[in-house]
Amino acid sequence: MRMDPPASAQDAPGIALAGGAAGTIAVAGAAAGAGALDPLVMEDVRRVWGFDCLRPLQAEAIAAGIAGRDSLVVLPTGGGKSLCYQVPPLAAARMGDVRIDVCVSPLIALMKDQVDGLRTNGYPAAALHSGMGADERDAVRRAVRAGEVRLLFVSPERLLAPGFDAWLGSIGVRAIAIDEAHCVSQWGHDFRPEYRQLARLRAAFPRVSIHACTATATPRVRQDIVAQLELRDPLVLVGSFDRPNLVYRVEPRVDGRRQLLEVLSRHRGDAVIVYCLSRKDTEGLAEFLRKDGFQAACYHAGLAPEERHRVQEAFAEERLDVVVATVAFGMGIDRSNVRAVVHMTMPKSVEHYQQETGRAGRDGLESECVLFHSYADVVKWQSISESSGAEARDRLEASGADGDAIASLDDSLAQGRAHLDAMQRMAGSAVCRHRWIVEHFGQAWTPREGGCGACDVCLGEVRMLPDSTTVARKLLSAVVRTGQRYGAAYVADVARGAETEEVARRGHASLPTYGALRGEDRNVLVNCMFQLVEHGLLERTDGEHPVLVITPEGLRSLRGEVEVPLRAPPRGRGRRHATAREVHGAHEVDTALFERLRALRRELASQRGVPPYVIFSDATLLEMAARKPSTLEELASVKGVGERKLADLGETFLAAITTG
Ligand code: ADP
Ligand code: ZN
Numbered sequence: 001m002r003m004d005p006p007a008s009a010q011d012a013p014g015i016a017l018a019g020g021a022a023g024t025i026a027v028a029g030a031a032a033g034a035g036a037l038d039p040l041v042m043e044d045v046r047r048v049w050g051f052d053c054l055r056p057l058q059a060e061a062i063a064a065g066i067a068g069r070d071s072l073v074v075l076p077t078g079g080g081k082s083l084c085y086q087v088p089p090l091a092a093a094r095m096g097d098v099r100i101d102v103c104v105s106p107l108i109a110l111m112k113d114q115v116d117g118l119r120t121n122g123y124p125a126a127a128l129h130s131g132m133g134a135d136e137r138d139a140v141r142r143a144v145r146a147g148e149v150r151l152l153f154v155s156p157e158r159l160l161a162p163g164f165d166a167w168l169g170s171i172g173v174r175a176i177a178i179d180e181a182h183c184v185s186q187w188g189h190d191f192r193p194e195y196r197q198l199a200r201l202r203a204a205f206p207r208v209s210i211h212a213c214t215a216t217a218t219p220r221v222r223q224d225i226v227a228q229l230e231l232r233d234p235l236v237l238v239g240s241f242d243r244p245n246l247v248y249r250v251e252p253r254v255d256g257r258r259q260l261l262e263v264l265s266r267h268r269g270d271a272v273i274v275y276c277l278s279r280k281d282t283e284g285l286a287e288f289l290r291k292d293g294f295q296a297a298c299y300h301a302g303l304a305p306e307e308r309h310r311v312q313e314a315f316a317e318e319r320l321d322v323v324v325a326t327v328a329f330g331m332g333i334d335r336s337n338v339r340a341v342v343h344m345t346m347p348k349s350v351e352h353y354q355q356e357t358g359r360a361g362r363d364g365l366e367s368e369c370v371l372f373h374s375y376a377d378v379v380k381w382q383s384i385s386e387s388s389g390a391e392a393r394d395r396l397e398a399s400g401a402d403g404d405a406i407a408s409l410d411d412s413l414a415q416g417r418a419h420l421d422a423m424q425r426m427a428g429s430a431v432c433r434h435r436w437i438v439e440h441f442g443q444a445w446t447p448r449e450g451g452c453g454a455c456d457v458c459l460g461e462v463r464m465l466p467d468s469t470t471v472a473r474k475l476l477s478a479v480v481r482t483g484q485r486y487g488a489a490y491v492a493d494v495a496r497g498a499e500t501e502e503v504a505r506r507g508h509a510s511l512p513t514y515g516a517l518r519g520e521d522r523n524v525l526v527n528c529m530f531q532l533v534e535h536g537l538l539e540r541t542d543g544e545h546p547v548l549v550i551t552p553e554g555l556r557s558l559r560g561e562v563e564v565p566l567r568a569p570p571r572g573r574g575r576r577h578a579t580a581r582e583v584h585g586a587h588e589v590d591t592a593l594f595e596r597l598r599a600l601r602r603e604l605a606s607q608r609g610v611p612p613y614v615i616f617s618d619a620t621l622l623e624m625a626a627r628k629p630s631t632l633e634e635l636a637s638v639k640g641v642g643e644r645k646l647a648d649l650g651e652t653f654l655a656a657i658t659t660g
Helices: 007-011 039-047 058-067 081-094 108-120 134-145 164-171 194-202 221-229 256-265 279-293 305-316 348-357 376-399 403-428 433-440 469-483 487-494 500-507 523-534 552-557 591-608 618-627 632-636 645-659
Strands: 071-074 100-104 127-130 151-154 173-180 209-214 235-237 244-251 273-274 295-297 322-325 336-344 369-373 538-540 548-550
Touching: 039 081, 039 645, 058 071, 058 081, 058 209, 058 235, 071 221, 081 100, 081 151, 081 173, 081 209, 100 164, 108 127, 108 151, 108 305, 108 348, 127 134, 151 376, 164 173, 194 221, 209 221, 209 376, 221 235, 235 256, 244 433, 244 523, 256 273, 256 279, 256 336, 279 295, 279 322, 295 305, 336 348, 348 403, 348 433, 376 403, 376 523, 403 433, 469 487, 469 523, 469 548, 469 552, 487 500, 487 523, 523 538, 548 552, 591 618, 591 645, 618 645, 632 645
Parallel strands: 071 209, 071 235, 100 151, 100 173, 127 151, 173 209, 244 369, 273 322, 273 336, 295 322, 336 369
Antiparallel strands: 538 548
């Protein structure tokens, strides 16, 4: 149809440059509202996506996108960033703008999923990437030329490849959205060199508006994004970092595997990610879970690429429930119905914790994040940081680096320690977890009566050991009586009166503290000693064979002058109000029907070669299983059922609901 951009393209509606439309746009933090939006835009959202309302800041971001004002949109994972750059091209088209929007995405898998999802909604999207054959790419280029594509996904390297930018220029580009924009910053957690090239974008497309999206919370990274991409007077929209649908639980790790099984027992058949520190741990744990009847696989950077791909795909296609992984399992997991993220060890920063737990519940339904931690994790991170620091220093010195380089290394090591400290404080705190995280990221927390209702602290699940001060005293005493020469496990054995060969050989069975805590669980006592280290009552010596020694503060506790609170491993759960999976609005969810709809979705997805959530999200299936629509009209009012899906899938799902 259309071949070339009209000469007037640059004057087309929506090209207002720097600040031109600022007056009509709400600023960061403003209450959500579609007030600033043309009602026709909401009509698009309803028709294409089947959503009745926008999430916080989506309206503002969409308005900036339509107006062609540069923007930086910071929303937590699951906050709905995609819609912010998917809606404006439709509005621009309606207003007669013939140019195309481009979205830069870091991974082929992410692009494919987005395009599949959009096309299922009848949205004119396409991607160009290296995973496609030449014929396929030609077809996309022709479709773009013919004006049949409104949003084109490309990788950063392709966007700036010689010739490609010229080709795009000849098509006419309206706006460029940068997904996962933190990848441009080396201060972020996922710096990508190919993203760094995007610094040339402004020069290559001087008249095009740029819209950066990220979930990254730190101000430094945000500033860097604005600087690197040379955003002009950008509208910066920063959403709340709270994820109200996530239930946080933090527990001392006493018997990790048993504790994990307890969590998984609440999530049979659900998608769960279990994070471990080492590759070996992921392998052992996945094997253990498989023996226990779970569909589990491990994932880490040491696996062959094909194997990694296989695991990721099986997880996305809902053929695999549990992935036991290192942090290498991250970006590109687009499964929106991950119901639990479990950390077997403490991550090295709250930022990492937020990022990793953020993968749970992207569909907005209740999901659980459980962190098992112990002081041993802190020790592990410290030793990793020390050895990599020492290596880096050796390298610097060998290469004759100057004092500045070494000072900057020291800086970054100190920063690492500060991050670890913050994480440790969060794990040990008895403050509402939601509040702690939100305040950590510098945002204000609005307290709610009765607590947040979605963390172990507010749900009253945090249990203290009965007589914890006495237990602490007995353990401190065992440390002193055995001569401050042993590690936690041995001291625990003495305290609980274990009859081991070592205890006998060292003559410790005759000590007055021997058996002072008879009948207690060894793991619980070891964990208590770690807590004493965290409280500063014991100290762990450096070196190859660290031992526990008492501190002056510890001596005061030993004399009974100080109360010592010790957390007990949790027992059972405070019952939470009915979960989103049991009720939906005024309706009870028919869980059997929900499972049948999930199976139907899986089948349709596999026939079409798309991930299941592209068909319908869990949130949409749940609403169907609760409201049980019996006509197409009723089905159309379910959130997530747009016009195209109604026509395409409506009868099939109605049949499944009514014959249920
Ligand atoms: P992000 O990229 O910020 O992590 P997504 O754009 O993937 O988030 O959106 C997360 C989920 O929320 C998706 O399932 C999406 O369909 C849904 N969603 C987005 N906006 C809305 C909305 N306004 N109403 C209902 N659901 C929405
Ligand atoms: Zn809370």
